[in-house]
Amino acid sequence: MTQAHRSPPQKKPQEAALAPELPPFTRSRKGIAFTTAAAEGRFSLQKCAACGQVCYPPREACPKCWCPDLPWTNMPAGGKLLTESTLRTSFNAYFQKRTPWRIGTIQLDAGPVALAHIHGDVAARARVRMIARTDKSGQGVLMALPEQETPNMADDQQLQTLTCDPASRRVLITDGCTETSQAIARAVAAAGAAAIFAGIAENSQPCPGREALEGLPGLVFVPLDLGNPQSAAELAARIGDQVDILINTAALVRPAAGMGRENVASARDEMEINYFGLLRLIQAFGPAMRLRGREGEKGACAWVNLFSVYALSNSRVHGTAAASQAAAHSLSQCLRAEMAGSGVKVVNVLLGPLDDAWHRQLPPPKVTPGQLAGAVVTALQEGIEDLALGPVAEDLVRRFRQDPMALHRELAQIQQS
Amino acid sequence: MKTNSNRSGYDGIVVTSPVSIPYERYSPEPAQWWFGRALSALGISSGLGPADIDGLCASSFSLAPDTAVGLTQHFGLTPRWLDHIPTGGAAGVMALRRAARAVQSGDAGIVACIAADTNQVDSFRTMLGSFSRFSQDAVLPYGAGGPNGSFALMTREYMRAYGIGREEFGKLCVAQRHNALHYPHALMKTPLGLQQYLEARKIADPLTLYDCVMPCAGAEAYLVMQENVAADLGLPFARLLSTIERHNAYPDDPVQLRGGWAMDADELWGMAGVKPAEVDLLQTYDDYPVIIAMQFEDLGFCEKGASAEFIRHHTFTFDGSFPHNTSGGQLSAGQAGAAGGFLGMVEAIRQLTGAAGSNAVAKPRLAAVSGFGMINFDRGLCSGAAILAGDSA
Secondary structure (H helix, E strand, C coil): CCCCCCCCCCCCCCCCCCCCCCCCCCCCHHHHHHHHHHHCCCCEEEECCCCCCEECCCCCCCCCCCCCCCCEEECCCEEEEEEEEEECCCCCHHHHCCCCEEEEEEEECCCCEEEEEECCCCCCCCEEEEEEEECCCCCEEEEEEECCCCCCHHHCHHHHCCCCCCCCCEEEECCCCCHHHHHHHHHHHHCCCCEEEEEECCCCCCCCCHHHHHCCCCEEEEECCCCCCCHHHHHHHHHCCCCCEEEECCCCCCCCCCCCCCCCHHHHHHHHHHHHHHHHHHHHHHHHHHHHHCCHHHCCCEEEEEEEHHHCCCCHHHHHHHHHHHHHHHHHHHHHHHHCCCCCEEEEEEECCECCHHHCCCCCCCECHHHHHHHHHHHHHHCCCEEEECHHHHHHHHHHHHCHHHHHHHHHCCCCC | CCCCCCCCCCCCEEEEEEEEEEEECCCCCCHHHHHHHHHHHHHHHHCCCHHHCCEEEEECCCCCCCCHHHHHHHCCCCCCEEEECCCHHHHHHHHHHHHHHHHHHCCCCCEEEEEEECCCCCHHHHHHHCCCHHHHHHCCCCCCCHHHHHHHHHHHHHHHHHCCCHHHHHHHHHHHHHHHCCCCCCCCCCCCCHHHHHCCCEEECCEEHHHCCCECEEEEEEEEEEHHHHHHHCCCEEEEEEEEEEECCCCCCCCCCCCCHHHHHHHHHHHHCCCHHHCCEEECCCCCHHHHHHHHHHCCCCCCCCHHHHHHHCCCCCCCCCCECCCCHHHHHCECHHHHHHHHHHHHHHHHCCCCCCCCCCCCCEEEEEEEEEECCCCEEEEEEEEEEECCC
16 A cells, blocks of 8 residues: 655755656657657557557557558556566666666557556556656656555655645645636645645735635745736745745736737736746746756646647637737747756646636636636646646647647638627 | 478588687777777687688677778778677577578678677666667666566566476576686676575566676677688587577567577477487576576477476586586676677587587587577567587587
8 A cells, every 4th residue: 555645745954865867768759749648648559540550669650561650549548467576776867766666567458568667556467557647857658557546546656756746745826816826726725735825916906815715724825926027036035945836827818809909008918927927937936946846756846837728829809818828838838848857847738718707708618717726736636747628728729739720710710600 | 470491501501719708897998899809819719810701790789880891991801791780699699690691602701700899887878778769768768677677577477477486597597607617707706506596685576686697898709611611720610500580579479478489499400400308508598597498498498388397407507417508608707798699609619619618518519509689678579599519410
């Protein structure tokens, strides 16, 4: 049974910090396609378009019929542990520091056999449930979990290298005054966060729901205004070395397209919060989190950005906001590159319209604060980096993947109403 | 898969001049230095020089940035036949097969087969990182245990499937250490007892320290030529009776419990016209003891799954019953990279040509040499074997 691991992850100063080592990160180009799916929490393998053979490790042509068309396809998660070993030594410093390390050969229900990390509660030759996730090097790996939930299952030390469970961690939520942020704060608290810092602008815009939130265990309001050039840096000077998970909930959305306004004031406000705000956070909190990500399991582990799905392709209803979201989404790609190798996952959530005052004119379905909060916490607990939330976002992401140019055209054509 | 009953024999093809360059745990010298030593020793052993060698087959993992062709200019060779086989543990048999056909057809007159590798302080770890694409994508990210991890998985399943135990594996390791103590170039110089084997430090369960080879630097070489050429040169030789080779055998077996020998063993014995029981000594590829057991079974020295009983029945020492890995094998002599794939071949030629020292088997006539190599993903892909006979056989 997995030992519960719920004590606050305080690092002892006299303890040598883990060296900045990583699991092996080199992959073939096809191997990176495996990672792309793993970042979404999907277990996807190549399946031959001609004969249906499922291939693993990634190949350039089918070994049964030589067909070169091997589309990545979601696979059933089941499997059986055939044989296993506990490594007592490794050629890689990251694993050497973490031995003993359990690995095994899995007969996948999908067809092939695969080597995988093995959860401590998996019994010899038992049925398993496979997950694909990104590891500390940001590359996709397979792990075999017990088929049924076991006590404290999430606390397995090997599994925890793939996840960013808020339990016992300290979380910064950048805007504590929206219904969405407050739902996330409650969900993170319920997940066992050790501390929650909730940002509040000092310029005293009303903060409805503040009093109710202040009763949450471990929650403190901290001054943070992403429209203010100094605010993020001042807060980072105070708590920058304590933030294990940063969730950027600050966003500004005004219903405006290109025409119909006489100036760029509202568009500038959107850029100020949505793009420059994220940039200010990155400048203020990025370096310390990157450094602390390398402290291994006791360090920083995730940075969550929330974007409108229209960051992928503009919709004129919120045309200027979507443009600022596109800029921010691009910046998040830059952040992911800068965090690469640090062990800090950059989690991008693409959202359909939120069920809030600024999206009233859009028809349902919408994403409720509770759905968003639940999805963010689940993504952290499961170690997922990329997700689309809500039917609108899922639909647009699917269409974007099929043909981005077609999606641009679809969103730009005359709207029937 | 079809076997080829129309294969030509190896009539008149012989191997001579077995050469081993004493291994070193770490060497500051590059692989080219070890090739140079091997050529120099071949020259001394055979009386031949650069102008006499018109075929070269090289095997190495650490020769970069050179390939075999760079060796020709480096060492003053002008061969009309050249091969480069980076296939590790199967390279000794594979080199012999290729050289034998080259000589038989007249494409070359005298082929030098050489395997050499250096081992610098960090080179084994570095080599693992670039070993194969499948390893990069699907093995190293899982704990980077290297071959220890891969063979641990295989060993556990073999033990479960066939009821072979650590005592049997230990007996093989202990016998090889006995042999190594009588072979001057072996790196392991102290006796090993079964208890010591069983109580050794864990490496990758169920493997412990003495299941694993020690990477080192070294070189092994031999010459292939026509019998009349060897006779004219006055070189003691062994005849090549038969060979087999197979890659990626049984690709759908979920865990490797058998190798390509099982597909081809009948052809090996049929072509040689001898039976397993007639063999006087066997050299297997022994990077881990489970692979030795697999070779005993798949080559037909015992039934599949019966190696535990077979191991209990013999001593495996050069001076006992069923002499096996008579120079200590890689487990006790060291694993000199690709030269590990030549170790058994060169030792067999030494034994058959009367060149073995205090580890000599009494009057051997027939030797079997087996190779295994290249854990590309989850299993060794290459297998091969050869039957050699002494001059008087």
